[in-house]
Amino acid sequence: MSVKNFWHTLSAPFFALAPMEDVTDTVFRELVLSTANPYKLQLLFTEFTSVEGLCHPKGREAVAHRLRVNESESDLLKQTGVKLIAQIWGSDPEKYFEAARFIAENYSFDGIDINMGCPVDKIVKQGACSALIGQHNLVTEIVEATRQGSQLPVSIKTRTGIKQHQTQPWITHLLSLNISAITLHARTQKMLSLKPAEWEQVALAVSLRNELNEHIKIIGNGDIENYEHGLQRVAETAADGIMVGRGIFANPWFFASDGFVPSLNQKLDLLEKHIRLYAKTWGQSRNFSILKRFFKIYISDFTGAAALRNELMQCNDKDQAIAVIHYFRDTMPD
Numbered sequence: 490m491s492v493k494n495f496w497h498t499l500s501a502p503f504f505a506l507a508p509m510e511d512v513t514d515t516v517f518r519e520l521v522l523s524t525a526n527p528y529k530l531q532l533l534f535t536e537f538t539s540v541e542g543l544c545h546p547k548g549r550e551a552v553a554h555r556l557r558v559n560e561s562e563s564d565l566l567k568q569t570g571v572k573l574i575a576q577i578w579g580s581d582p583e584k585y586f587e588a589a590r591f592i593a594e595n596y597s598f599d600g601i602d603i604n605m606g607c608p609v610d611k612i613v614k615q616g617a618c619s620a621l622i623g624q625h626n627l628v629t630e631i632v633e634a635t636r637q638g639s640q641l642p643v644s645i646k647t648r649t650g651i652k653q654h655q656t657q658p659w660i661t662h663l664l665s666l667n668i669s670a671i672t673l674h675a676r677t678q679k680m681l682s683l684k685p686a687e688w689e690q691v692a693l694a695v696s697l698r699n700e701l702n703e704h705i706k707i708i709g710n711g712d713i714e715n716y717e718h719g720l721q722r723v724a725e726t727a728a729d730g731i732m733v734g735r736g737i738f739a740n741p742w743f744f745a746s747d748g749f750v751p752s753l754n755q756k757l758d759l760l761e762k763h764i765r766l767y768a769k770t771w772g773q774s775r776n777f778s779i780l781k782r783f784f785k786i787y788i789s790d791f792t793g794a795a796a797l798r799n800e801l802m803q804c805n806d807k808d809q810a811i812a813v814i815h816y817f818r819d820t821m822p823d
């Protein structure tokens with residue numbers, strides 16, 4: 490059975506919410522989808538998931554939550570036409586083969602993305618993620634193994650180099666592979682996310698693509714603050730798509746219709762929905778404290794926000810947090 494490659498149907502410019510560990514689980518993706526104007530958001534990614542983990546029954550138990558897709562998210566994906574891509578990481582081509590086969594047999598993702606960008610020490614030491622930059626032969630094997638494991642389209646998310654930009658040789662190599670898209674986070678491994686992204690590297694990747702392989706989409710990533718900023722980057726670089734990471738923390742309505750400004754009640758409603766859905770989805774299996782990083786994104790820019798946030802940070806479970814929100818609502822001035 491041949492699988493349709495959705496990448497060919499995307500029209501530029503398209504927008505993606507970045508894969509983010511402990512952030513873009515099925516719960517948060519559903520919330521972002523529920524606030525988005527479908528013209529403004531086309532792609533979602535799972536958190537990165539270890540191919541080693543996916544290859545063993547025990548390991549699977551430990552990592553499968555990263556690939557979970559709630560039925561309610563799945564329904565919204567169908568309604569909106571937004572595509573969901575599973576992101577995987579590792580260093581052994583055989584494990585990629587098995588993991589890709591497992592994903593294709595057990596889930597309904599639209600594509601597989603390979604993480605070649607994460608700069609975290611403990612991952613890099615395993616020869617994975619950004620440690621793959623410049624490892625041309627191994628990367629060719631990994632992509633081939635992933636393609637053989639499933640018929641899903643394969644994409645790569647990467648950085649520009651290790652210590653220095655190596656955009657020219659690195660992207661030239663990636664453009665020789667049988668992949669559908671490259672997301673370029675416009676920083677080296679060494680830059681982490683501390684220094685500003687250097688978008689001229691995205692422009693360079695686009696010009697290489699235009700010369701070498703017009704079938705591969707180029708997505709730029711790094712420091713996009715709002716939707717208009719993304720469009721400006723497209724105008725400057727001619728990238729096909731824009732990926733938004735931390736910008737969603739500043740505004741969960743990042744992909745909402747033009748001019749939409751959430752009211753205080755809408756912020757509280759979305760937070761409450763997030764807390765309830767998180768508890769329903771994960772029960773005790775994911776720590777409640779992971780939710781705390783989200784409080785600031787909903788609870789800001791109104792009178793009493795800091796005090797409310799403070800109280801929420803003291804909560805240890807859903808019921809306490811909901812009670813705090815309800816008390817705030819009941820006592821807030823009209």
Ligand SMILES: Cc1cc2nc3c(=O)[nH]c(=O)nc-3n(C[C@H](O)[C@H](O)[C@H](O)COP(=O)(O)O)c2cc1C
Binds near residue numbers: 509710712
């Ligand atoms: C909390 C957090 C978790 C992340 N987890 C992943 C991940 O699982 N996979 C990945 O490819 N990148 C991950 N990233 C990197 C982002 O996808 C993105 O490339 C980076 O944040 C730069 O984009 P931004 O400047 O728009 O935030 C993560 C970033 C953050 C802040």
